[in-house]
Amino acid sequence: MDKNSKIYIAGHTGLVGSALNRNLVAKGYKNIIGKTIDEMDLTEQRAVTNYFKKEKPEYVFLAAARVGGIVANNTYRGQFIYDNLMIQNNIIHNSYLHKVKKLLFLGSSCIYPKQTPQPMKERYLLTDVLEYTNEPYAIAKIAGIKLCESYNIQYGTNFICAMPTNLYGPNDNYDLEKSHVLPALIRKMHLGKCLIEDNWTTLRNDFDKNPIEGVTGKSPEVEICEKLEKNGIFRHSSSDSPVTIKLWGSGGPRRELMHSDDMADACVFLMENIDFKDLVKVREDEITSRDGRHEVRNGHVNIGTGKDLTIKELALLVKRIVGFDGLIEWDNSKPDGTFQKLLSVKKLNKLGWKAKIELEQGITGIYKDYIS
Numbered sequence: 001m002d003k004n005s006k007i008y009i010a011g012h013t014g015l016v017g018s019a020l021n022r023n024l025v026a027k028g029y030k031n032i033i034g035k036t037i038d039e040m041d042l043t044e045q046r047a048v049t050n051y052f053k054k055e056k057p058e059y060v061f062l063a064a065a066r067v068g069g070i071v072a073n074n075t076y077r078g079q080f081i082y083d084n085l086m087i088q089n090n091i092i093h094n095s096y097l098h099k100v101k102k103l104l105f106l107g108s109s110c111i112y113p114k115q116t117p118q119p120m121k122e123r124y125l126l127t128d129v130l131e132y133t134n135e136p137y138a139i140a141k142i143a144g145i146k147l148c149e150s151y152n153i154q155y156g157t158n159f160i161c162a163m164p165t166n167l168y169g170p171n172d173n174y175d176l177e178k179s180h181v182l183p184a185l186i187r188k189m190h191l192g193k194c195l196i197e198d199n200w201t202t203l204r205n206d207f208d209k210n211p212i213e214g215v216t217g218k219s220p221e222v223e224i225c226e227k228l229e230k231n232g233i234f235r236h237s238s239s240d241s242p243v244t245i246k247l248w249g250s251g252g253p254r255r256e257l258m259h260s261d262d263m264a265d266a267c268v269f270l271m272e273n274i275d276f277k278d279l280v281k282v283r284e285d286e287i288t289s290r291d292g293r294h295e296v297r298n299g300h301v302n303i304g305t306g307k308d309l310t311i312k313e314l315a316l317l318v319k320r321i322v323g324f325d326g327l328i329e330w331d332n333s334k335p336d337g338t339f340q341k342l343l344s345v346k347k348l349n350k351l352g353w354k355a356k357i358e359l360e361q362g363i364t365g366i367y368k369d370y371i372s
Contacts, residue, residue, distance in 0.1 A: 001102075005058045006056065007024060007058070008032075008034065009034045009063060011064030011065065012034030012036075012063070014067075015167060017061070019261050019263060020267060023268050045086075045089075048090040048091060049094055051094075056098060058100065061271070066080050066083040066087075068173075070134070070335065075177075077136045081136035085140050088147060092105065096157055103148070103158070104161075104267055104270060105148050105161045108163060108164065109165050110141070110341070111142050113126075119345075120342065125298055131337060149297075149299055160270060162267055164304065165256040166255055167258055168180070168259060169260030170260065174187045174370070176188070188231065189318050191228060192324050194206070195326075196326055203217070212227040233246075234246065241327040244326055245329070246328075246329045247315060248331055248334035251315065252311070253337060253340065254342065255309065257362075261357065266303045269353045270353075279301055302343040305345070305355040305359075306345045312330075315328055317363065321363050321364050
């Protein structure tokens with residue numbers, strides 16, 4: 001890429017896409033394009049085709065996706081697999097048709113089997129069954145990897161695939177039903193803190209910015225408290241601790257978390273320096289089958305920090321950063337999800353990139369952004 005190349009970021013307003021945009025702008029790229037979901041529905045083939053015909057992007061970052069946490073993944077199974085398959089198919093196929101020089105497809109660490117050895121290496125893809133709660137989303141992302149891989153083999157395209165770990169950062173989704181674990185923890189601790197301090201002005205402002213099932217900051221106090229309780233935030237009239245936050249599961253599963261700005265820097269590094277042939281060269285698995293045939297598999301690359309912690313440790317860290325003085329309880333009747341999802345980043349490190357933003361530093365920064 002040069003600084004005047006036309007670069008299309010699909011999903012440029014989201015957590016991932018906005019981080020990519022910030023990184024590219026900071027590095028001097030001047031010709032970045034994108035459409036919001038209101039301007040173009042990426043699941044509509046004709047709309048995407050017309051956009052590529054008109055704009056003729058040279059490079060594509062495919063960061064658009066239907067995403068959510070364990071609740072959303074398990075609740076909207078049909079919507080998650082359909083929307084993600086359609087988005088990927090439309091953008092990847094049109095990138096081929098309109099001779100895009102290079103495409104980077106962003107997947108997820110949930111592509112790996114539930115019982116994968118830790119840390120998860122790229123070669124573990126498709127070696128066992130997936131975690132049930134996010135199976136539709138994971139299958140869609142695996143299909144995206146195989147679509148890029150197959151187009152590279154058949155058509156000679158240069159489509160590369162990066163699988164980030166769990167991400168957080170500016171423009172994250174704080175919807176308590178659909179968000180991932182970290183933004184959900186931040187918002188719950190923040191709302192719990194407001195209840196302890198009887199700070200209804202800040203609490204109502206939060207509901208105005210992110211309504212919960214139609215309840216806004218203008219709703220009666222009793223309705224707001226009902227929605228808080230539904231999402232595990234309980235106010236007690238007489239207790240040593242006036243607020244308790246109940247969280248799903250045991251708190252025992254481990255999660256790796258990466259700031260979206262780190263992820264974006266890794267993606268731009270890959271786009272600037274690494275081609276599909278380079279990713280295939282640094283694989284750890286064999287490239288020849290038992291009968292001697294040459295096989296190209298697992299040409300994707302993990303993006304992560306190489307470090308994880310338990311969800312309970314994460315909750316306590318968020319509690320300290322937010323300043324929540326209430327209690328945390330764990331609801332063991334709810335699913336934990338995959339016990340551990342630590343990515344092996346040896347391949348990425350070997351290519352020349354390492355993560356820089358430490359977790360406490362990152363969470364402190366995004367909480368400041370959230371309350372501002």
